[in-house]
Every structure is written in C-alpha cells, then in structure tokens.
Amino acid sequence: MLVFACAFCIQAPAAEEQPKSNNQDPKNEPFRPLAGEFPPLEKSHAYRGELTFVDHANRRGSIRVQSDGKFRFIPPNPFAMLPYGIVRYHGAPADLRDVPLGTMMHARAFLPPDPKLSAVPVLPINNRTKKEGNAGVGSAPAENHVLLLEDEPSHCLRTGKVWKLAEVEIKNKQGMIVARRESREAGDTQAEEETMTFDAATRIWRGREFLGVEEMITDGEWPASGKKSLEDQAVLLGITWKPTPGSVFTRFHISDIWLDDAAIQRAARHQNETHKAFIRARWVPAFVDAVEYGEFGTATVTATLFGEIDDSLYTDFKKDSRALMAASENTLKHWAGGTAGTAQMASKGPITEVIKAEGTVPLGSSGIQIKFETDLITEGIRPNRVVRLRPASWPDLHVPREEYLRDHKATHEERFPTPDVFPKY
Amino acid sequence: MRFLVLSSWCLVRDSLLVLACACFVHAAAAEEKPGTKNQKPGTEPFRPVAGEFPPLEKAHAYRGELVFVDHANRRGSIRVQGEGKFFRNDPHPFAMLPYGMVRYHGAPADLRDVPLGTVLHVRGFLPPDPKLSSVPVLPVDNKDKDASHYRGTGIFPAENHVLLLEDEPSHCLRTGKVWKLKELELKDKQGTIVASREPKTGVDSTAEEESMTFDAATRIWRGRERLGVGDLIEEGIWPADGKKPLDGQPVLLGITWKPTSDGVFTRFHISDIWLDDTAMERAAENQTETHKTFIRSRWMPAWIDAVEYGQFGQATVTATLFGGMDDSLYADFKKDASALMNAVEATLKHTHGAYGPAHMACKGPIIDVVKAEGEAPLGSSGIQIQFQTDLIIEGIRPGRVVRVRPASWPQVQVPREEYVGDSIDARFPTPAIFPKY
Numbered sequence: 001m002l003v004f005a006c007a008f009c010i011q012a013p014a015a016e017e018q019p020k021s022n023n024q025d026p027k028n029e030p031f032r033p034l035a036g037e038f039p040p041l042e043k044s045h046a047y048r049g050e051l052t053f054v055d056h057a058n059r060r061g062s063i064r065v066q067s068d069g070k071f072r073f074i075p076p077n078p079f080a081m082l083p084y085g086i087v088r089y090h091g092a093p094a095d096l097r098d099v100p101l102g103t104m105m106h107a108r109a110f111l112p113p114d115p116k117l118s119a120v121p122v123l124p125i126n127n128r129t130k131k132e133g134n135a136g137v138g139s140a141p142a143e144n145h146v147l148l149l150e151d152e153p154s155h156c157l158r159t160g161k162v163w164k165l166a167e168v169e170i171k172n173k174q175g176m177i178v179a180r181r182e183s184r185e186a187g188d189t190q191a192e193e194e195t196m197t198f199d200a201a202t203r204i205w206r207g208r209e210f211l212g213v214e215e216m217i218t219d220g221e222w223p224a225s226g227k228k229s230l231e232d233q234a235v236l237l238g239i240t241w242k243p244t245p246g247s248v249f250t251r252f253h254i255s256d257i258w259l260d261d262a263a264i265q266r267a268a269r270h271q272n273e274t275h276k277a278f279i280r281a282r283w284v285p286a287f288v289d290a291v292e293y294g295e296f297g298t299a300t301v302t303a304t305l306f307g308e309i310d311d312s313l314y315t316d317f318k319k320d321s322r323a324l325m326a327a328s329e330n331t332l333k334h335w336a337g338g339t340a341g342t343a344q345m346a347s348k349g350p351i352t353e354v355i356k357a358e359g360t361v362p363l364g365s366s367g368i369q370i371k372f373e374t375d376l377i378t379e380g381i382r383p384n385r386v387v388r389l390r391p392a393s394w395p396d397l398h399v400p401r402e403e404y405l406r407d408h409k410a411t412h413e414e415r416f417p418t419p420d421v422f423p424k425y
Numbered sequence: 426m427r428f429l430v431l432s433s434w435c436l437v438r439d440s441l442l443v444l445a446c447a448c449f450v451h452a453a454a455a456e457e458k459p460g461t462k463n464q465k466p467g468t469e470p471f472r473p474v475a476g477e478f479p480p481l482e483k484a485h486a487y488r489g490e491l492v493f494v495d496h497a498n499r500r501g502s503i504r505v506q507g508e509g510k511f512f513r514n515d516p517h518p519f520a521m522l523p524y525g526m527v528r529y530h531g532a533p534a535d536l537r538d539v540p541l542g543t544v545l546h547v548r549g550f551l552p553p554d555p556k557l558s559s560v561p562v563l564p565v566d567n568k569d570k571d572a573s574h575y576r577g578t579g580i581f582p583a584e585n586h587v588l589l590l591e592d593e594p595s596h597c598l599r600t601g602k603v604w605k606l607k608e609l610e611l612k613d614k615q616g617t618i619v620a621s622r623e624p625k626t627g628v629d630s631t632a633e634e635e636s637m638t639f640d641a642a643t644r645i646w647r648g649r650e651r652l653g654v655g656d657l658i659e660e661g662i663w664p665a666d667g668k669k670p671l672d673g674q675p676v677l678l679g680i681t682w683k684p685t686s687d688g689v690f691t692r693f694h695i696s697d698i699w700l701d702d703t704a705m706e707r708a709a710e711n712q713t714e715t716h717k718t719f720i721r722s723r724w725m726p727a728w729i730d731a732v733e734y735g736q737f738g739q740a741t742v743t744a745t746l747f748g749g750m751d752d753s754l755y756a757d758f759k760k761d762a763s764a765l766m767n768a769v770e771a772t773l774k775h776t777h778g779a780y781g782p783a784h785m786a787c788k789g790p791i792i793d794v795v796k797a798e799g800e801a802p803l804g805s806s807g808i809q810i811q812f813q814t815d816l817i818i819e820g821i822r823p824g825r826v827v828r829v830r831p832a833s834w835p836q837v838q839v840p841r842e843e844y845v846g847d848s849i850d851a852r853f854p855t856p857a858i859f860p861k862y
C-alpha cells in the first residue's frame with residue numbers, strides 16, 4: 001500500500017508538470033526548447049501586447065496580450081526571456097530595462113523548456129485557445145518563454161515594413177491617424193487600415209530634430225484642426241496603449257513617429273551604444289557545447305556565443321587572446337565569488353579557436369563558436385549550461401547586487417526565481 | 426483554611442492571567458511601532474497622519490538609482506547612495522505616499538515614466554501605518570546602521586514612504602541649481618566630465634566637484650536637436666581625444682549609474698545633457714503633456730476633509746485635491762460643473778464596477794472651489810472643492826483617498842492592474858514581492 005501510495009504521489013506531480021502531455025505519443029508532444037539548442041522561430045507562437053511590468057534582473061515581465069476581447073480587461077500575462085532570448089528596441093539590441101513601460105511589443109515565444117524551473121506561471125498547453133471572459137480568446141498563452149521581443153520599429157525594420165499614413169484628424173493637438181503596416185515598395189492590398197490616437201505628448205523625430213505635434217502644425221505639415229490626407233507617407237511608428245472609452249475594444253496610441261531614415265538610424269545607433277556598454281559590463285552569454293577535461297583541473301571548453309549583439313563585440317573574441325568564462329543561470333545572473341566579483345571565480349585562459357558558422361544561423365545564436373582553454377575549470381561550466389564570457393581586454397567592472405548570485409549564500413529562489421512575484425487577477 | 430488557601434490560589438491564578446495578558450498586549454504594541462515603546466510622547470518618531478500633508482522639513486533626504494518599479498502599486502526599489510561600494514547596495518523598497526509626487530524632466534510624472542537606472546532624489550518618511558505598509562517596515566534607526574561589506578551606513582533607511590521623488594534636472598530646477606562643467610576628458614567617444622552642482626547665478630565656493638562618466642550613448646539636447654558625442658566632436662565643440670576645459674558651462678544633467686571598476690566606490694554616469702533652457706523646456710513640456718493625459722484618464726486624487734450627510738444617501742463632500750499637477754487640470758474643477766468621485770486605496774487604485782470606475786462613482790455638482798492663500802504644503806494643491814451627490818458611497822469618508830474628475834473629462838477605462846477586484850492583497854499589497862538579499 002505504501003509503495004502504491006508513493007507511486008501515486010510521484011505520478012501526480014509529474015502529471016502537473018506537463019499538463020496534457022502524459023499518455024501522448026512522443027510525436028504529438030508539444031514542442032519545447034531544449035537546453036543547449038536554439039529552437040526554430042517557425043515553431044514559436046506569435047503575439048503582440050503592451051509591456052506592463054518588468055523584473056529586468058530576472059529577465060522577465062508581464063505583457064497585456066492583444067486578443068479579440070476588450071483590451072483593458074486583459075490582465076498582464078507573465079513572460080520570461082529564454083537565456084538566448086533577444087530584445088530589440090528602436091531597431092537595435094536591447095535589454096528589458098531599456099524598454100519603457102507601455103510599449104507595444106511583438107513576441108515570439110515557446111512553452112517553458114522545463115516547467116519545474118519556470119520563473120513564470122506554467123499554464124495549460126491549450127491556454128491560448130481559451131476564452132477569458134471579457135478578455136477574449138488568446139490573452140494568456142502558455143507560450144510565455146520568449147525568444148524574440150521587439151518593439152514596433154524593430155519589427156518593421158526586421159520584416160521590411162513601414163507604416164503608410166493615410167489620414168490625420170486633429171483638434172487641440174490630438175486626434176487620430178489612419179495607417180497601414182505594409183512593405184515599403186509596392187502597395188499591399190491585404191494590409192488592413194488601423195486607426196490609432198496621438199496627442200501633444202507624441203514625439204516626432206525628423207533627422208536630428210525632436211518635434212511635437214505643435215511643430216508639425218507650425219511648419220504647415222498638419223492642420224491645426226480638421227482632417228488631412230497624408231497620401232501614404234511612409235514612416236516608422238512607436239506604439240503604446242492608453243485607456244480608451246468603454247465602447248472601444250482595442251485601439252492603440254502612437255508614442256513616436258520617425259519621419260525619415262536618418263531619424264530611426266540615429267535612434268538605433270543610440271540604443272546600440274547603450275547595449276554595447278551593457279554587454280561589456282555584463283559579459284557575453286553563451287551555451288557550453290562541450291568540455292574536454294585534462295588533468296589537475298585543466299579543460300578545453302567549446303561554447304556558442306548568443307546572438308544579436310553588435311559585431312564589434314564579437315570581433316574582440318580573437319584567437320590566442322585571453323578570456324574569462326563564468327558560470328551563469330537561465331536568468332544570466334553572474335556568480336560573484338568572494339569580494340572581487342565575477343572575475344574572481346571565473347575560469348581564465350586563451351581562446352584557441354574562433355569558428356564562424358556558414359549560412360543562416362538560428363535566431364538566438366551568433367553563429368560564432370569559440371574554443372577556450374583553462375587551467376582551472378569550475379563546476380557550472382558543463383555542456384548545455386549557460387555561461388558568461390568576456391575577452392580579457394574588456395574592463396573588469398562590478399555588476400550591481402541584484403544581478404549576481406552571491407556564492408554559497410545564494411538562495412534557491414535567487415538561482416531559480418518562482419512565479420510568486422506575479423499577482424493573480 | 427482550605428477555603429482560604431483555595432481562594433488565595435484563585436486570586437494568584439487570576440492575577441497571573443491578567444499579568445500574562447498585559448505582557449502579551451504590551452509585546453504586540455511594541456512590535457507595531459519598532460523603537461517607539463516606552464518613549465515619551467514628545468520623542469516618538471514622526472509619521473505622516475491620514476488627512477494631513479507632512480512638512481517637507483521632517484522628511485529624510487537621500488539619493489539613489491531606480492532599480493525596480495511596480496507602477497500599478499506605486500512602489501519600487503532604489504539603490505541608495507551611501508559612503509560605501511555602491512554596486513553592493515541591495516535595492517531598497519519604497520512606496521509613494523498617496524499624495525507623493527514624482528517629477529521627471531522638470532514636470533509631473535508617474536513612476537512608469539521614469540526609466541530604470543535613473544538616479545533620483547528622495548524625500549521619505551516612516552510608514553504612516555506599519556500594519557498596512559506595502560514595503561518592508563524597518564527599525565526606526567535603520568539609517569544609522571552600518572550595512573557591512575564595505576557598504577557603509579544609511580543605505581537602508583526606514584523612511585521609505587516617499588513624498589517627493591525627482592530626477593536630477595527636476596531637483597535642480599526646483600532648487601535653482603545647475604551643473605557647471607569644469608573639464609572633460611575623452612577617448613573613443615567616452616570619458617569623464619568634472620562638474621559641480623551650484624546655484625544658477627553667483628558662485629558657491631562650498632560646491633564639491635564630482636567626476637562622472639559619459640559615453641557614446643549619452644544624449645545631448647540642444648534646442649530642438651537630439652545629438653550625440655559624435656556630433657559635438659564633428660562640430661568641433663569637443664575634441665576627439667584628450668582633455669578640454671569647459672569653463673563652468675552651465676547645463677542640466679540626467680544622471681544614472683553604470684558598473685564601475687573595482688577601485689571606484691561610487692561614480693555616476695551622465696545619461697543626458699541639456700545644453701540650453703529651450704531644450705529643457707521642451708522636455709518638460711513633453712512630460713507635462715504625458716502626465717496630463719495620464720491624470721485625465723485616471724482622475725485627480727484627493728483627500729476627504731469632511732462629509733455632511735443628508736437624507737436618503739445625499740451628502741456634501743469637502744475634499745482637497747493633491748498637488749503637483751499641471752494648472753490646466755485644476756482649472757477644470759469649476760463651480761457648478763458636474764463631477765464624479767470614486768473611492769480608491771492608498772495605491773490610488775480605483776474600486777471598480779462592471780462598467781469601470783464611473784459605474785460606482787458618486788455623481789453631482791461642484792458647489793464651491795476654494796483656493797488657499799499662501800503656499801500649500803508639498804503634496805497639496807491648496808485647492809479644496811465642495812461636491813454634492815445624491816448617492817454617497819462607503820469609501821468616501823474623512824481621511825480617505827478618492828479620485829475625482831470633472832464630467833468634462835473623457836470617460837475612459839483604466840487597465841486591469843489599476844483597479845481593485847475582490848482580493849484583499851490588491852487593496853493592501855504586501856511586501857512579499859521584494860527579494861531578500
């Protein structure tokens with residue numbers, strides 16, 4: 001009876017871990033990313049939503065996911081970035097901390113790779129098909145582990161799209177714009193028109209200039225009052241959400257308009273520089289592909305650097321130059337041993353080879369693999385684990401307290417954050 | 426004799442029971458207000474009182490980096506600057522008082538408007554009611570304690586209920602200061618600037634020089650333009666390489682923090698430089714417009730000063746509007762105009778009917794608008810309204826917080842996380858979400 005009870009106890013949590021997956025034919029099991037592999041983008045679930053909460057230190061947050069329901073009723077849906085997950089803002093690599101709350105983001109996401117370790121709630125696999133009252137269908141997808149999170153201009157730049165402005169209606173420096181997202185070149189007959197609001201806080205970027213609606217009126221581009229055709233003017237838009245009247249299910253708001261390429265290039269350049277400084281301070285994340293152990297602690301480590309970082313950072317990983325490699329977690333937090341920060345416990349040694357993959361690389365990967373020799377391997381550097389590494393030529397900087405795990409004092413919750421921080425609605 | 430012994434035993438037993446109860450009550454009272462038991466009434470630490478705006482001079486002032494935001498509950502975390510190694514300071518939770526003000530780019534703001542990493546000036550108080558605090562309640566003398574591990578004292582003040590939270594340019598504009606740039610050193614579009622915060626006019630010989638970093642991501646604002654370090658080099662204003670004196674050039678600075686090397690305890694980073702007044706005014710105007718839309722959609726927060734009940738649910742309510750908003754919003758509260766008033770919590774979250782805040786709100790005319798003479802305390806607008814309704818609701822009681830809007834403002838619906846449902850945790854958030862380091 002005791003054995004039976006124990007078997008029952010073991011089976012019950014297993015059923016809970018992977019809802020709806022027990023008794024399934026392996027071919028029918030839902031796709032989950034595997035440790036050490038970059039999942040194919042085409043297997044992700046795509047959705048869009050408003051960024052409503054950020055816990056950047058644990059690379060997670062919440063998004064109000066657009067559905068067929070009333071947008072304001074949709075509770076924020078927690079998400080976690082995969083370790084190789086990419087954030088893009090203003091057409092450049094970014095971190096969650098760089099993205100303002102309220103920004104509408106496009107997400108490509110998967111089921112949790114390991115539900116037991118999920119930092120966000122694990123939902124039934126079919127949750128995106130369920131109707132959540134006034135929030136509609138699809139507002140709480142189980143696919144909450146994100147590979148790609150990009151704002152509107154980043155999405156458009158990546159997919160070769162622009163917004164074509166059809167018409168503006170304005171009064172007291174606020175109003176509506178009707179526009180379509182479509183290819184820059186030819187007209188896209190399938191593109192749907194969308195009406196969005198704007199107001200006196202909408203930022204308009206032209207070349208080096210930061211303008212407001214008032215300047216567009218003063219410059220004669222827009223009327224002070226009334227409607228005007230904008231003749232499909234091609235722009236890029238920053239999109240957010242602001243409260244709407246009760247009769248409006250979903251309508252978005254324009255936070256930014258980039259009128260020309262120079263303006264968005266400047267924005268991208270600025271964000272790129274922000275991210276470069278960020279990565280130099282935090283080191284480049286990577287998967288360990290293989291470890292060949294030598295004697296007395298020596299080892300040769302093969303690792304694939306994660307993608308979407310500025311090329312100038314990858315070029316610093318040169319054959320025969322020295323590097324440091326430190327264990328990390330899925331949150332990409334550092335392990336800070338002792339008082340000297342990450343570098344104290346990091347493995348050190350030369351890069352013996354740098355291999356650049358040919359052809360297309362999967363999203364999340366840089367396509368760059370390095371071989372690294374060390375005289376003292378550390379425990380966390382094992383195949384399929386996440387590490388952080390930097391060339392020795394980069395400055396040795398100390399990350400702030402919430403971004404490191406403090407050696408043996410780190411709690412289980414710090415290493416593997418639980419979903420408890422998210423409110424239940 | 427046996428009777429006497431028995432009755433004596435009962436007396437002793439009862440006395441012991443009374444004594445035990447007294448000890449229990451005393452201990453519980455001691456736990457509620459740490460550090461205050463046995464204090465004479467005049468020496469109790471100051472706590473804001475419901476329905477009163479606390480004097481700014483009683484606030485504890487500190488500065489730190491914004492590290493976490495839970496805007497829906499008007500709280501977050503700040504890495505407080507101490508005398509030790511800044512990077513080691515744990516993020517320190519804070520909560521905005523209901524009338525607490527956030528200022529960003531010299532204009533009213535909400536926490537959601539302030540980018541993570543921004544260094545902010547804080548004026549904080551002890552929790553008004555520790556039992557209901559949405560952030561950890563700390564010993565009253567916590568700011569005097571050494572946090573150890575080279576972190577120094579003062580980095581975990583118990584005064585974590587904030588009246589005023591302002592970024593660097595807002596602080597300078599409010600106090601009549603500017604940053605005077607002394608020298609820069611530059612290589613590969615990054616480097617350090619030496620500057621001091623001084624009065625805009627005149628000289629302050631006590632002002633200390635501070636060295637801060639900048640890099641290619643630093644935004645430089647001039648008139649309508651947003652420039653980068655590369656643009657200033659191209660224009661010949663800054664050298665491509667080397668040092669240059671800046672002759673005390675007055676500017677406003679946005680300040681953040683980026684990781685520093687081992688030998689540096691605390692050094693901040695310049696995120697923005699506003700080179701002229703026009704640039705700063707434009708930034709302030711944009712933020713003001715952002716906040717105006719925000720308040721129109723969430724309604725104006727206020728205290729209830731008094732309620733006079735009539736018959737059958739009628740009442741006349743006197744309320745003081747909270748301060749720090751754009752004047753144009755207050756101007757919409759006019760005598761004889763219709764208004765709506767809804768109960769909210771200390772987080773300023775609406776209580777909510779099925780059709781939004783307006784569903785359950787009291788409705789009626791504003792019958793008087795009184796502007797106080799002289800300067801109002803920080804947190805108050807100095808504007809008191811009298812409002813009549815034919816159906817008063819429970820949450821509108823003296824000392825409680827409400828949200829009120831003129832009927833002329835658009836009726837829009839707030840998002841899910843900004844209204845209270847049935848959960849007690851949503852009404853009174855606990856500190857549980859903050860990690861312990």
